[in-house]
Amino acid sequence: xxxxxxxxxxxxxxxxxxxxxxxxxxxxxxxxxxxxxxxxxxxxxxxxxxxxxxxxxxxxxxxxxxxxxxxxxxxxxxxxxxxxxxxxxxxxxxxxxxxxxxxxxxxxxxxxxxxxxxxxxxxxxxxxxxxxxxxxxxxxxxxxxxxxxxxxxxxxxxxxxxxxxxxxxxxxxxxxxxxxxxxxxxxxxxxxxxxxxxxxxxxxxxxxxxxxxxxxxxxxxxxxxxxxxxxxxxxxxxxxxxxxxxxxxxxxxxxxxxxxxxxxxxxxxxxxxxxxxxxxxxxxxxxxxxxxxxxxxxxxxxxxxxxxxxxxxxxxxxxxxxxxxxxxxxxxxxxxxxxxxxxxxxxxxxxxxxxxxxxxxxxxxxxxxxxxxxxxxxxxxxxxxxxxxxxxxxxxxxxxxxxxxxxxxxxxxxxxxxxxxxxxxxxxxxxxxxxxxxxxxxxxxxxxxxxxxxxxxxxxxxxxxxxxxxxxxxxxxxxxxxxxxxxxxxxxxxxxxxxxxxxxxxxxxxxxxxxxxxxxxxxxxxxxxxxxxxxxxxxxxxxxxxxxxxxxxxxxxxxxxxxxxxxxxxxxxxxxxxxxxxxxxxxxxxxxxxxxxxxxxxxxxxxxxxxxxxxxxxxxxxxxxxxxxxxxxxxxxxxxxxxxxxxxxxxxxxxxxxxxxxxxxxxxxxxxxxxxxxxxxxxxxxxxxxxxxxxxxxxxxxxxxxxxxxxxxxxxxxxxxxxxxxxxxxxxxxxxxxxxxxxxxxxxxxxxxxxxxxxxxxxxxxxxxxxxxxxxxxxxxxxxxxxxxxxxxxxxxxxxxxxxxxxxxxxxxxxxxxxxxxxx
Numbered sequence: 001x002x003x004x005x006x007x008x009x010x011x012x013x014x015x016x017x018x019x020x021x022x023x024x025x026x027x028x029x030x031x032x033x034x035x036x037x038x039x040x041x042x043x044x045x046x047x048x049x050x051x052x053x054x055x056x057x058x059x060x061x062x063x064x065x066x067x068x069x070x071x072x073x074x075x076x077x078x079x080x081x082x083x084x085x086x087x088x089x090x091x092x093x094x095x096x097x098x099x100x101x102x103x104x105x106x107x108x109x110x111x112x113x114x115x116x117x118x119x120x121x122x123x124x125x126x127x128x129x130x131x132x133x134x135x136x137x138x139x140x141x142x143x144x145x146x147x148x149x150x151x152x153x154x155x156x157x158x159x160x161x162x163x164x165x166x167x168x169x170x171x172x173x174x175x176x177x178x179x180x181x182x183x184x185x186x187x188x189x190x191x192x193x194x195x196x197x198x199x200x201x202x203x204x205x206x207x208x209x210x211x212x213x214x215x216x217x218x219x220x221x222x223x224x225x226x227x228x229x230x231x232x233x234x235x236x237x238x239x240x241x242x243x244x245x246x247x248x249x250x251x252x253x254x255x256x257x258x259x260x261x262x263x264x265x266x267x268x269x270x271x272x273x274x275x276x277x278x279x280x281x282x283x284x285x286x287x288x289x290x291x292x293x294x295x296x297x298x299x300x301x302x303x304x305x306x307x308x309x310x311x312x313x314x315x316x317x318x319x320x321x322x323x324x325x326x327x328x329x330x331x332x333x334x335x336x337x338x339x340x341x342x343x344x345x346x347x348x349x350x351x352x353x354x355x356x357x358x359x360x361x362x363x364x365x366x367x368x369x370x371x372x373x374x375x376x377x378x379x380x381x382x383x384x385x386x387x388x389x390x391x392x393x394x395x396x397x398x399x400x401x402x403x404x405x406x407x408x409x410x411x412x413x414x415x416x417x418x419x420x421x422x423x424x425x426x427x428x429x430x431x432x433x434x435x436x437x438x439x440x441x442x443x444x445x446x447x448x449x450x451x452x453x454x455x456x457x458x459x460x461x462x463x464x465x466x467x468x469x470x471x472x473x474x475x476x477x478x479x480x481x482x483x484x485x486x487x488x489x490x491x492x493x494x495x496x497x498x499x500x501x502x503x504x505x506x507x508x509x510x511x512x513x514x515x516x517x518x519x520x521x522x523x524x525x526x527x528x529x530x531x532x533x534x535x536x537x538x539x540x541x542x543x544x545x546x547x548x549x550x551x552x553x554x555x556x557x558x559x560x561x562x563x564x565x566x567x568x569x570x571x572x573x574x575x576x577x578x579x580x581x582x583x584x585x586x587x588x589x590x591x592x593x594x595x596x597x598x599x600x601x602x603x604x605x606x607x608x609x610x611x612x613x614x615x616x617x618x619x620x621x622x623x624x625x626x627x628x629x630x631x632x633x634x635x636x637x638x639x640x641x642x643x644x645x646x647x648x649x650x651x652x653x654x655x656x657x658x659x660x661x662x663x664x665x666x667x668x669x670x671x672x673x674x675x676x677x678x679x680x681x682x683x684x685x686x687x688x689x690x691x692x693x694x695x696x697x698x699x700x701x702x703x704x705x706x707x708x709x710x711x712x713x714x715x716x717x718x719x720x721x722x723x724x725x726x727x728x729x730x731x732x733x734x735x736x737x738x739x740x741x742x743x744x745x746x747x748x749x750x751x752x753x754x755x756x757x758x759x760x761x762x763x764x765x766x767x768x769x770x771x772x773x774x775x776x777x778x779x780x781x782x783x784x785x786x787x788x789x790x791x792x793x794x795x796x797x798x799x800x801x802x803x804x805x806x807x808x809x810x811x812x813x814x815x816x817x818x819x820x821x822x823x824x
Contacts, residue, residue, distance in 0.1 A: 244430025260327030271307030273300030312469030327499025401515030410450025427463025
């Protein structure tokens with residue numbers, strides 16, 4: 001049978017015996033009730049518990065059918081009667097995504113609100129209507145839609161799921177990308193059950209692990225600040241600015257003597273988006289994700305500057321002569337968008353499914369630390385599961401560090417900071433006290449908020465008058481600048497802790513998430529009373545104490561150096577031993593054996609990365625010479641130290657190669673043909689000169705591993721069908737003197753599994769190609785690949801290429817390539 005006919009064959013009908021039979025009574029939208037046989041207050045299930053719901057006595061959430069005009073909407077509101085406020089424009093909030101209308105009908109009471117919602121649901125222009133739910137702890141409002149989230153048990157077949165859905169007139173909206181048998185489901189108009197009753201019914205089914213509404217959360221926005229700039233960042237080094245207490249800071253400047261943050265460590269800023277092109281952020285930016293629409297552009301709305309503020313506190317670029325410095329100013333920022341503001345100062349709009357998808361995307365795409373300056377509302381099994389996944393499976397099983405703001409209500413810690421798997425962060429003021437709603441200098445006269453506290457608080461950090469990055473110029477909090485000096489709240493405290501976690505992981509990337517948390521809490525500056533307390537948790541963050549008491553895991557970018565001298569080479573050549581994770585004061589390098597007289601080893605210099613320059617002298621005679629350098633950690637507590645760097649020095653006659661397949665020849669130094677480079681490296685940021693690309697291969701900024709370009713086989717959309725020779729080919733290079741070559745690159749691909757392929761190929765003559773790597777299916781996050789090229793060791797001529805093959809059916813997004821290197 002041909003593949004085409006196979007795909008058109010109808011699958012056999014499977015008869016499924018349902019495992020669930022529950023009697024229920026019809027309930028119209030707007031008149032919410034518990035499942036049949038249950039009485040009492042409205043509730044849903046989350047984290048194994050019944051969560052009570054409190055309906056608003058004055059607000060309704062509804063969705064109009066597509067195509068309903070503004071005049072028709074006005075007629076619907078007018079039908080509610082003169083006793084309500086629904087006809088007033090200022091009492092109607094239109095939410096574009098997810099499409100929802102919030103109507104304030106006046107303080108008419110719960111019974112009247114439910115009656116009005118039921119009446120609205122019967123209108124032909126309305127899909128559904130429900131009372132809004134209020135969460136008194138933090139003023140978060142929860143809106144039901146027609147969707148709910150379900151995790152079916154592992155052994156439940158898709159046929160059984162489909163049969164259950166058909167029985168209850170439920171349809172699949174989304175098959176969750178991060179978990180098997182996890183779905184967003186929709187209650188269709190054919191069902192007689194409302195979404196809350198349906199979610200509870202599914203939760204109680206023996207087929208499921210959990211089910212709960214896919215709430216739209218309308219969170220109280222962060223305080224909208226409007227004061228002028230300050231000249232420094234007191235939270236990093238406090239000298240008594242603004243009347244505060246000297247040294248009431250996190251001692252970041254002292255921590256920076258050990259590490260300023262490794263580029264190998266990534267902090268996900270999970271927020272309302274980040275301005276990725278900001279002058280003080282872009283060099284630390286890596287690929288992001290927008291959960292609100294499922295693409296990779298997390299650009300915020302102009303007035304949504306909260307995420308940009310948080311990103312700057314955590315990891316704004318340092319030592320660049322402009323702006324501010326983040327706590328971990330050498331680490332990467334992964335911008336993740338989960339919400340948006342309805343207007344400047346308006347409520348945040350987010351979906352439980354957006355939040356869960358974003359958290360899973362972040363850790364699956366390499367986030368070491370997840371910084372969450374948000375919270376509020378009741379719990380969600382889907383969100384909790386996502387957080388637990390990050391803590392358990394992130395960083396290849398070592399766990400991602402998950403940090404959450406405790407909240408700004410001067411009361412109990414808010415969900416999700418209440419979870420035991422996260423670090424709950426409170427805020428301190430200029431005088432090293434818990435921030436309270438007090439109108440005095442220590443609290444910077446911000447008497448409208450106080451840091452949350454209580455039994456679930458883990459640690460505190462500065463949270464007033466914070467100087468950070470802002471959405472540029474006319475956008476953001478300050479419409480005259482790209483920086484802002486009054487970021488505040490536990491929102492500002494949280495990225496301090498996230499940045500400190502990145503510093504700890506820079507010193508020792510082998511630590512588990514729990515070990516990082518213990519290091520941060522055990523090294524916090526204890527506040528009265530001694531030990532853990534409800535006001536501060538384990539104390540105020542001290543970044544220096546944390547990194548100073550972390551065992552240094554010594555890592556080098558490479559453990560070999562190769563110097564090749566030709567006749568025309570200068571008398572000396574230089575290369576660097578690079579430590580990518582810590583500063584110059586943490587290690588030393590000394591030649592210990594071999595031909596040490598031919599080299600000199602400089603002292604380490606620089607922040608992070610730091611380097612020691614090795615200078616090799618040109619040998620008088622042709623030949624190969626060797627030396628060994630020992631690199632040792634100078635930290636009191638260290639591991640993976642010492643290490644050796646093998647140095648090879650070669651004196652050869654000048655060999656030059658024409659860029660012609662197969663044909664190559666020795667020539668004199670006066671030959672005009674270019675010399676082939678030894679090895680190959682391209683980060684895709686310097687144009688196309690190192691590649692020959694067959695259209696439509698092209699550079700793109702839509703996805704990238706390192707900011708902000710990669711090669712894509714089809715930058716403008718999906719690749720074509722029936723392609724066989726769609727290639728991206730490197731310029732020729734030499735492996736002479738490279739004895740153990742490896743090809744490394746980062747890629748992201750989405751192809752038809754087992755039918756379309758990405759192939760990595762190499763050629764030592766430019767004509768005959770050998771396949772050394774094959775990829776198919778979906779790998780929709782960036783991953784590093786390493787391919788052994790030892791069969792080509794010391795080759796005088798080599799090229800590599802990436803080739804896409806597709807069949808006659810179905811095309812996908814394709815293959816993205818970044819940061820290609822061939823070296824020892």
